[in-house]
Amino acid sequence: MKIDRMRVFVTRDKDRPRVIVALDTDDGLTGWGECYNHGPDLALPPILDYLYNFLAGQDPSRVDYLVNYMIQQCRFPPGALGLAAISGLDHCLWDLAAKARGVPVYKMLGGEVRDRIKVYAGVYTAPDVPAAKEELDRLNTEWGFTAFKLSPWRLELNSHRWGEVVRTSAEYFRQVREAVDPTYEIAFDAHAKIFDVKSARQLGNALAPYDPLFYEEPLRPENIELYGDLNQGLNCTLATGESLYNRNEFLRLLQVKGADLIQPDICVVGGISEMRRIATLAEAHFVGVAPHNPMGPLATAVNVHFAAAQQNFRILEYRLPVGQCYVYGGTEVESREDATRYVVDPYLPKDGYLELRPDRPGWGVEMDEKAMGEDSYVHWQRRVPKRPDGSYAFA
Numbered sequence: 001m002k003i004d005r006m007r008v009f010v011t012r013d014k015d016r017p018r019v020i021v022a023l024d025t026d027d028g029l030t031g032w033g034e035c036y037n038h039g040p041d042l043a044l045p046p047i048l049d050y051l052y053n054f055l056a057g058q059d060p061s062r063v064d065y066l067v068n069y070m071i072q073q074c075r076f077p078p079g080a081l082g083l084a085a086i087s088g089l090d091h092c093l094w095d096l097a098a099k100a101r102g103v104p105v106y107k108m109l110g111g112e113v114r115d116r117i118k119v120y121a122g123v124y125t126a127p128d129v130p131a132a133k134e135e136l137d138r139l140n141t142e143w144g145f146t147a148f149k150l151s152p153w154r155l156e157l158n159s160h161r162w163g164e165v166v167r168t169s170a171e172y173f174r175q176v177r178e179a180v181d182p183t184y185e186i187a188f189d190a191h192a193k194i195f196d197v198k199s200a201r202q203l204g205n206a207l208a209p210y211d212p213l214f215y216e217e218p219l220r221p222e223n224i225e226l227y228g229d230l231n232q233g234l235n236c237t238l239a240t241g242e243s244l245y246n247r248n249e250f251l252r253l254l255q256v257k258g259a260d261l262i263q264p265d266i267c268v269v270g271g272i273s274e275m276r277r278i279a280t281l282a283e284a285h286f287v288g289v290a291p292h293n294p295m296g297p298l299a300t301a302v303n304v305h306f307a308a309a310q311q312n313f314r315i316l317e318y319r320l321p322v323g324q325c326y327v328y329g330g331t332e333v334e335s336r337e338d339a340t341r342y343v344v345d346p347y348l349p350k351d352g353y354l355e356l357r358p359d360r361p362g363w364g365v366e367m368d369e370k371a372m373g374e375d376s377y378v379h380w381q382r383r384v385p386k387r388p389d390g391s392y393a394f395a
Helices: 041-052 063-072 080-101 129-143 162-179 197-210 224-231 247-255 272-284 297-309 369-374
Strands: 003-013 016-025 030-035 116-122 147-150 185-189 238-240 316-318 322-324 337-339 353-355
Touching (some): 003 041, 041 080, 063 080, 063 272, 080 297, 129 162, 162 185, 247 272, 272 297, 297 316
Parallel strands (some): 116 316, 147 185
Antiparallel strands (some): 016 030
8 A cells, every 4th residue: 555646625615715625545545634724725726835845755654754754844843834734644643554454544543542532612702691601502402511711891892991801701600600500610711912911810710610621822822931831820610722822831831830730732733643643742841641632523523533542632623514603802792604515424512522434444434526626715814803903803
């Protein structure tokens, strides 16, 4: 079995662009992977073309060998775009290796340690309490979700006094907590918008009395040591890691005790190979893994296999492939709806969990190449806020 072709599809997941990659072998197998779109999405296909030079003619079952080879081709440690491309190719290699043996990928990772994968629904805004209750109850009734993630921002934080931002966020969580089913778990994603440690701790401790599932990424990721400072005196579970790239950065985060849950992204860090190394480091520090996964249904499939075989996995971020489009921030429930078509049979929740598919080799999903050709690229860019003085704030 040798790799003899690569195909790259620039398509869409509802209203977001996605870069999907396929590796074909000389005996008719195809492995599939999804790259993270960090923003300049159209920069990924030429990077993939470059990396394919090191995979052509190789045995795809030598996954670690080939992933390390691609990483070593980078003179300096690869960053966002390089690792996004390597992640997608790593996914392809694992898919091919498992398909060649006729088994699910998780069987190649030591086998399943759990029977199903718990997920939480990303809502990502801070709707008025009646609307929030209605949306959480709808997701619970239709899909069995009992865990959710909201935004804490009821006010635009750059345009209001910080103490008032904190007060309204805490009051909002109190009211939501009182209104919804007490068994619901609710996380809050601050989206790296806070500049200083004391402000981040102030908000976290204001939310803490109402028992957040976790308080996610309040600070920018560049100064890892600050997360250790933040976690001292923080009275709720601190989660972060979606913006970190490799085991070395996560090791620093763990050494400074900067997270109670880590959130590596399997489409960012270099694929399932590096993801497992990161998770093992976390396990040695008695820290759980809650993967960042705002991506499409192929990325979800890859995460299912990681989670199935990883002891310290806790919960997976999940977006339904049919229904509301992606939105972050604001105080409304997203009303726009669309469908993601490039996976024919996506993993869908049942009672708030994703079930394993032991009878299907590889990732366990079927890809729709026709849909990827029809659902062409859609441009997306961040909405970067401005402060009252005209300077740009954190997005």
